[in-house]
Amino acid sequence: MASLSADEWLIRLAKLQQQLVEASMDGCLITQNVGLFYYTGSMQAGYLFVPQQGEPTYYVRRSLARALAESHVHTVALHTFRSFGLQLVEDFPSLFTDEAGEKEVRVGADLDTMPAQLFLRLVEVLPQVKLIDGSSILRKVRSVKTAYEIERISRAANVVALALEEGLASLHEGMTELELLSRMETVMRLQGHMGLMRMRGYNQEIVTGIVAAAEAAAEPTYFDGPAGGRGLSAAFPKGASQRSISRNEAILIDIGCCIDGYVIDQSRIAVIGQLRPELQAAYDIAVAIIRRSESQLRPGKLPEELYLEALAMAEEAGLSAHFMGFGRDQVKFLGHGIGLEIDEWPVLAKGFQEPLQPGMVIAIEPKFSFPEWGVVGIENTYLITETGFRTLTVSPEQLFEIHA
């Protein structure tokens, strides 16, 4: 019944504990559902404490029965929130006491997701703990995928390819963006898609991506991506709208799904008829950028260099104002890590200077946005291998011109 093999979670635990040593943290407290799942194989309500050395303990409020069935980690009932500090001290005595008596214990936690209210209450009930931001090390560990994880991302890639096939087969003039999206969502759902793609960023939401045509695709929005989309209303200002698709419009099909927890992300452009020359030219530049990125994609390459090189190519083509969004609403990255969440590390952006490593999985998505005409571009998800990369995306890479 355990959802992970023992080997799998031991790899993950070892990676985290190595990071704890490097960051001089005595332990790590995980509160977010995705983090709990990654380290225990179970996503129940509770807290995972991982000491720098030795076995972690999963403190579960609800459902303990389910956590006991699914988790590989030592799993116990969380007595009460108030007494959580006492429970920790009892379970990890050597960590909390030295010869001189009590000592302060530095614990990294997922402060990028944990609500401030919970943080302030934890500070209160864990008086011996100095709770510090451990989100960087958690994101770093997760950035390198195991074979188990890669297999699941590949399964998601197959499902999204089936959905695209169905979407293209059903595409016709007068269809709304939402209708096209719904056709593809149904395919993915029946294949086991969990209904949404998880994002780590505060206030970021994604269901199954962005399906949007012409100027509606270029409507700017809060969403941390190169395409926005009109969306269904001001209450969901992103992605598909109820707008009908017409001939010769660029249709952005930027979709993904979540299979067994793992997400994939890909973008293709379709058109009923053909693109206007300016969009065709921009699309060709996007393809040239992704080819250039691929030629550099190997262990040792710096993520920020991939972004800067792409930026230079966009500039050279006279398209820098349209690259990764338009004007003030541009985003400053070329791609992003992907796994249990769609916004993982590394980000292909300035400041990401740790070299690529084998096992990293990255979506690269050069796109150009034109307020009057829409968004064109391409996106594949890649695995970094020992010698270069493997493309996990399986959909044919082409501009889909539908002649109907």
Next chain:
Amino acid sequence: MASLSADEWLIRLAKLQQQLVEASMDGCLITQNVGLFYYTGSMQAGYLFVPQQGEPTYYVRRSLARALAESHVHTVALHTFRSFGLQLVEDFPSLFTDEAGEKEVRVGADLDTMPAQLFLRLVEVLPQVKLIDGSSILRKVRSVKTAYEIERISRAANVVALALEEGLASLHEGMTELELLSRMETVMRLQGHMGLMRMRGYNQEIVTGIVAAAEAAAEPTYFDGPAGGRGLSAAFPKGASQRSISRNEAILIDIGCCIDGYVIDQSRIAVIGQLRPELQAAYDIAVAIIRRSESQLRPGKLPEELYLEALAMAEEAGLSAHFMGFGRDQVKFLGHGIGLEIDEWPVLAKGFQEPLQPGMVIAIEPKFSFPEWGVVGIENTYLITETGFRTLTVSPEQLFEIHA
């Protein structure tokens, strides 16, 4: 292009400022997407500052263009995160300075949703501000709906009723829970459902509800509700699974959707054939409980009393171990406020002692869970009126026995 009428947001602003006076807060800082939408009509990336008196300002990072088009509130560009404090002091000089010079300003914020990382950074860049937990007053304001909001919840109620009709028409032996859910999701999506239902609680996720049959419906999970569900894997341990539905199984159809930002929630039980007598008896008690709740549903009634009275009825029927979940995995409430989020106030639970008021919208969901047989019960969403209540749910209230 503004998504709210001027009257509408003035009502909301007045309610919040009244709460700020009562709580002796000088202002309120809103960072969560749903809160931003509620008070501005626009859901972009930024912060809303509402002073205790006078006009609020919406500081927008992205997309400013969209916020300017949609928002009713005075909307400006957020210069930089670092200088946000200076920008606030400049815009609200009378708040930040008195005769003696600088003063500390008490600002309530949505600390129940704001990540700790953001909280700690805000504390740093707002040295003159004492950031305190304002989540209770924010939840209190939102608990009473305007006419505008009620109309939208009613629209969502109509959409979910259409979906249930389609689900029941397609229901057959051998269909999986996921297939049944997907049929209903497609109907809702094409009617404008935004693809997910928002929840405020940390780590809580809901797509379109729980469709689960027999023992799979009773599998316990982290989810803060009376029914869990096997789910699709340990990575989404809740709701519909790939299990096939057989004759004489209790099928829980607990679904909702999100139309123009507003959600609805309802539950019905279906069976191909008929329920075993124990489940039929428990279903009848659930109906009796909801009738009893309705008889008490009016302004002045205490939310916790509705819960305690229901608990007493469950006890009297000898079903207290099965009420609102089974054994250790029971939840301690009978219903919940609903609006932009599915887990709003008031909660029908111990400790909620502020009387019901006209305009509150509440889902009431007495359910009984049997580990071997599944979950039965009923759920409607109600509006509290001046004299009593109005049922917003429009689906026929019955046990759907399918004879196929």
